[in-house]
Amino acid sequence: MDVAVGSTNPVKIDAVERTLERFEPTVTAVDVESGVPEQPWSVEETVAGAENRARRALAEASADYEFGVGLEGGVTRFDGAPGVTLIMWAAVTDGERVERGGGPSLRLPDRVAERLEAGEELGPVMDDELDTTGIAESDGAIGVCTDGLTDRTTALGQALACAFGPFRTTQYE
Numbered sequence: 668m669d670v671a672v673g674s675t676n677p678v679k680i681d682a683v684e685r686t687l688e689r690f691e692p693t694v695t696a697v698d699v700e701s702g703v704p705e706q707p708w709s710v711e712e713t714v715a716g717a718e719n720r721a722r723r724a725l726a727e728a729s730a731d732y733e734f735g736v737g738l739e740g741g742v743t744r745f746d747g748a749p750g751v752t753l754i755m756w757a758a759v760t761d762g763e764r765v766e767r768g769g770g771p772s773l774r775l776p777d778r779v780a781e782r783l784e785a786g787e788e789l790g791p792v793m794d795d796e797l798d799t800t801g802i803a804e805s806d807g808a809i810g811v812c813t814d815g816l817t818d819r820t821t822a823l824g825q826a827l828a829c830a831f832g833p834f835r836t837t838q839y840e
């Protein structure tokens with residue numbers, strides 16, 4: 668099974684390889700535009716980014732690729748939940764159908780939220796606050812903020828499972 672992923676972030680490639688392991692996929696990174704701002708600020712923008720990445724990755728891969736996958740991180744304010752919440756969405760397409768799945772979500776620390784409100788991007792803000800380099804390409808904000816109870820690879824993998832699963836089961840027929 669050949670899968671084209673619309674990102675070159677190693678954490679996203681890893682999430683796809685690990686989650687789809689039982690299908691022994693060949694996973695290829697395709698550098699595509701998400702078509703949304705670098706820091707999506709709503710569910711709508713985040714889902715659209717995932718979908719654009721999935722469609723564009725499959726379109727740019729060679730013809731024998733079966734699935735395009737898009738993973739997108741975003742932030743939003745949810746009615747009924749305080750603060751700014753980190754969200755992540757996955758999209759999978761086989762070229763016709765598109766399925767979407769959400770990942771875990773988590774309230775960001777207030778000092779991080781304030782900088783995002785001021786227009787900054789989560790990855791660089793986390794690196795600055797934590798004195799790390801490329802945290803978005805390893806444990807991610809979700810790894811740091813959960814004290815390692817989960818990490819970005821696992822969290823993105825959950826979103827992918829929810830978007831990919833419907834292609835494998837007969838429940839939606």
Ligand SMILES: O=P(O)(O)OP(=O)(O)OP(=O)(O)OC[C@H]1O[C@@H](n2cnc3c(O)ncnc32)[C@H](O)[C@@H]1O
Pocket residue numbers: 673674675676679705706707738739740741788789790791793802803804806807808809810819
């Ligand atoms: O190369 P791409 O695929 O764009 O990878 P990315 O890390 O930039 O990932 P996204 O564009 O999907 O995420 C949008 C922004 O949110 C940041 N982000 C999302 N989840 C994160 C996490 O868990 N930790 C740190 N930054 C995160 C990310 O670095 C971007 O600034």
Ligand SMILES: [Mg+2]
Pocket residue numbers: 705
């Ligand atoms: Mg990005």
